[in-house]
Amino acid sequence: MAMTDAQHAARLLAQRAHEVGRSSGQERHGLLRWLGCWRLTRSVTAELDMPWRDEASGERSGWRQRTAYSDGEFAFGVDYQVCRECGLGWVEQPYTVPEFERCGLASAGLAALRAEYPGLAWHTLGGHFAESRGFWAAVGAGVTGAYEQRRLCPHVSRAERREARPAGRSWPG
Ligand SMILES: [Zn+2]
Numbered sequence: 472m473a474m475t476d477a478q479h480a481a482r483l484l485a486q487r488a489h490e491v492g493r494s495s496g497q498e499r500h501g502l503l504r505w506l507g508c509w510r511l512t513r514s515v516t517a518e519l520d521m522p523w524r525d526e527a528s529g530e531r532s533g534w535r536q537r538t539a540y541s542d543g544e545f546a547f548g549v550d551y552q553v554c555r556e557c558g559l560g561w562v563e564q565p566y567t568v569p570e571f572e573r574c575g576l577a578s579a580g581l582a583a584l585r586a587e588y589p590g591l592a593w594h595t596l597g598g599h600f601a602e603s604r605g606f607w608a609a610v611g612a613g614v615t616g617a618y619e620q621r622r623l624c625p626h627v628s629r630a631e632r633r634e635a636r637p638a639g640r641s642w643p644g
Contacts, residue, residue, distance in 0.1 A: 480541045481574035484523075488539070488579035489586060491523045523583070531563070533631045537580050544568070547576040553588050557624045559616070560584070560591040578610045585614065592616030596623065 474482075528534035528550045539547040549565035562584070565577045585593065593616040599607050611617040623631070 475570065477541065477570045478574050481546055481571040481576055484539055484541050484546065485575035485579035488523055488576075488583040491525050491537075491583065491587075523580070531631070533627070534563070537584060539576055539580060541571060546571040547580055549577065549580055549584075551584055552623070552627055553591060554624050554626050555588075555591075556626055558591050559621070559624055560588055560593045561596050561621070561623065561627075562593065562618065563596050577606070581610055593618055594621035596620070 522540070524538045524540065526536045526538055528536040531550055531552075534550045534552045536548050536550050538545065545568060547565070547567045550563040551561065552563075553560040562581060565581070567574075567576050581593075585591070593611075593614055595607070595618050598620050607618050611619075
């Protein structure tokens with residue numbers, strides 16, 4: 472099956488998952504020279520402008536979301552939470568936009584998180600649907616914790632409750 476432009480861009484993006492929210496001009500120059508191909512150069516430039524980002528989760532208060540954008544388009548996101556005290560990390564609901572699927576974005580994003588928080592055991596909060604078991608087995612191979620289901624530790628759930636308290640919210644209007 473031929474790779475689409477989107478999939479090609481997503482594969483290159485997956486290779487840069489360790490570069491979060493920054494790109495230096497110098498790096499870009501070197502890459503462009505190395506590639507020496509205008510068409511590729513253009514797509515790589517677009518990716519450097521839209522790197523991986525670390526954002527607040529839109530769904531879970533107190534959680535972060537690691538995201539990847541390809542050409543300004545949201546391509547991948549996974550919620551995560553860590554507790555250094557317990558040496559635990561959780562990831563939840565990795566999601567890849569269908570046109571960018573099977574390009575390694577999810578496994579690259581998870582690997583980048585593990586590299587940024589070394590020494591943690593990694594888990595998921597919820598159970599795994601039957602269709603995602605193969606994915607978790609693949610990305611969890613050799614990973615401490617193996618992304619097996621595990622409840623949040625008290626430190627993290629306390630922080631969640633604190634942030635979720637309605638009194639702390641302000642409503643527009
Ligand atoms: Zn903890």
